[in-house]
Amino acid sequence: MITRIVNAQEGLDEAVSLIKNGELVVFPTETVYGLGANAYDGEAVRKIFEAKGRPQDNPLIVHIASVSDAEKVACDIPDVFYALAEKFMPGALTVVLPKSDLIPDVVTAGGNTVAVRMPDNAVARELISRSFPIAAPSANRSKHVSPTSAAHVYDDLNGRVPLILDGGECEVGIESTVLDLTSGSPVILRPGAVTAEMLAPYLGITPGSGKVIGTAKSPGMKYEHYAPTAEAYAAEDAARAAEFYDRCVQEGKRPVLLFTDCHAAELGARERISLGADVDDFMHSVYSALRTAEKTYDVIIVEALKGEGRAASVMNRVMKAVGGKTV
Numbered sequence: 001m002i003t004r005i006v007n008a009q010e011g012l013d014e015a016v017s018l019i020k021n022g023e024l025v026v027f028p029t030e031t032v033y034g035l036g037a038n039a040y041d042g043e044a045v046r047k048i049f050e051a052k053g054r055p056q057d058n059p060l061i062v063h064i065a066s067v068s069d070a071e072k073v074a075c076d077i078p079d080v081f082y083a084l085a086e087k088f089m090p091g092a093l094t095v096v097l098p099k100s101d102l103i104p105d106v107v108t109a110g111g112n113t114v115a116v117r118m119p120d121n122a123v124a125r126e127l128i129s130r131s132f133p134i135a136a137p138s139a140n141r142s143k144h145v146s147p148t149s150a151a152h153v154y155d156d157l158n159g160r161v162p163l164i165l166d167g168g169e170c171e172v173g174i175e176s177t178v179l180d181l182t183s184g185s186p187v188i189l190r191p192g193a194v195t196a197e198m199l200a201p202y203l204g205i206t207p208g209s210g211k212v213i214g215t216a217k218s219p220g221m222k223y224e225h226y227a228p229t230a231e232a233y234a235a236e237d238a239a240r241a242a243e244f245y246d247r248c249v250q251e252g253k254r255p256v257l258l259f260t261d262c263h264a265a266e267l268g269a270r271e272r273i274s275l276g277a278d279v280d281d282f283m284h285s286v287y288s289a290l291r292t293a294e295k296t297y298d299v300i301i302v303e304a305l306k307g308e309g310r311a312a313s314v315m316n317r318v319m320k321a322v323g324g325k326t327v
């Protein structure tokens, strides 16, 4: 199969036809790129699992174009969903709801719940509104780092998908927050840019009241390693990172530091890929930096951010990328 990368706006008509014909389309969202198929078409959705090499027991997110679309994919939707939707949709929040019978089992890995998200990308929403709700995981090969540009997708899926809609770099840079509303009290299954602190007021929880939203694991968290192909570590401070870097060089390896600019002086002339100036820059650029680093270097040393909120969300992904290894 020939894979073409086309400007998102220019490729939209073709993308709509492909989705309507039961084919796959890669589309941009503000979090990461998605590998989409018609969510109502079980045969089309099966192609997603094949193209990614994804285990069949890991359910997909269904992407919608408007809040009212939720009723086309879910049922028994609680009021709290609409309160959250008003504030966070479109956006980087996925909500798990009871599944509608219209959604085939392959989408939800046989489960009776469905994950629903409205992406904050005009082309993505137009693609959906002109076709169907779209089931889509991140558009990487299973277990690799999620893609934040069309070129990343091409590196992983060339020959496996007909069309990649190029919408430029994803603004957010890590996958959406997954919030489960089907298990009694709300549970964050995957942390993201929309944090527990931001969600709390809409879930009837006062921030700082001592009551926290619990975290459990989404089915996918046991598979997804978000891992680069090179050996990778997290470093709790720049001094330790520099020391480890120097040791790697002595051993004849080629290391690289993925650090924010505030550590530039401490790291001196050592090779570094910048993760920008703050937490949001870090989140935006870390996947891209991991993909750049794995192509050229043997050892990747990533800054470990401290703190709650978005810093903790991005560290959730970094610790997976490094397989829990720290220096």
Ligand code: TXA
Binding pocket: 029, 031, 032, 033, 034, 035, 058, 059, 060, 061, 094, 096, 108, 111, 113, 114, 115, 117, 136, 137, 138, 139, 174, 175, 176, 177, 178, 189, 190, 218, 219, 220, 221
């Ligand atoms: O930002 C994102 O969420 C991107 C863009 C493309 O929307 N999508 C994405 O999809 O990251 P994926 O498949 O790579 O990750 C979806 C996560 C997995 O951890 C999966 O197990 C979980 O959501 N999930 C999906 N459906 C679920 C359900 N019904 N119940 C619990 N977890 C679910």
Ligand code: MG
Binding pocket: 137, 138, 146, 224
């Ligand atoms: Mg993924």
